[in-house]
Amino acid sequence: MSIISVTFVQKDGSERLLAGIPATGTLMEAGRSVGVDGILADCGGACDCGTCHVYVPPEWTKRVGPPNDIETDTLDLMVQNFEPGRSRLSCQIRLSSELDGLRVTVATT
Ligand code: FES
Numbered sequence: 001m002s003i004i005s006v007t008f009v010q011k012d013g014s015e016r017l018l019a020g021i022p023a024t025g026t027l028m029e030a031g032r033s034v035g036v037d038g039i040l041a042d043c044g045g046a047c048d049c050g051t052c053h054v055y056v057p058p059e060w061t062k063r064v065g066p067p068n069d070i071e072t073d074t075l076d077l078m079v080q081n082f083e084p085g086r087s088r089l090s091c092q093i094r095l096s097s098e099l100d101g102l103r104v105t106v107a108t109t
Contacts, residue, residue, distance in 0.1 A: 011037060011038050016031075027090040028045055038108075049078060053079045056088050064102070
């Protein structure tokens with residue numbers, strides 16, 4: 001199992017670096033496990049609530065990959081401040097060695 005680091009930029013601009021975490025599970029689970037502000041994950045990762053909304057910077061979108069149809073529908077219906085090409089639900093981003101160094105911004109929904 002790979003060990004990676006990811007960073008969340010919280011709504012107040014402060015950063016939460018999660019260093020040396022296992023590359024398993026989802027980005028949402030990693031963020032929620034340390035109480036990242038704004039990662040509420042009300043539906044527990046079922047891609048149904050939109051309360052794990054993050055922005056992925058352009059330099060990471062290819063490695064993170066695009067949302068599938070179900071995630072796209074949830075983004076359309078459940079989040080405010082949607083940003084095409086950047087908005088993702090962190091419960092749908094599976095951690096992997098490819099995402100070591102990922103830095104996302106928590107959205108305001
Ligand atoms: S946790 Fe509900 S959509 Fe991600």
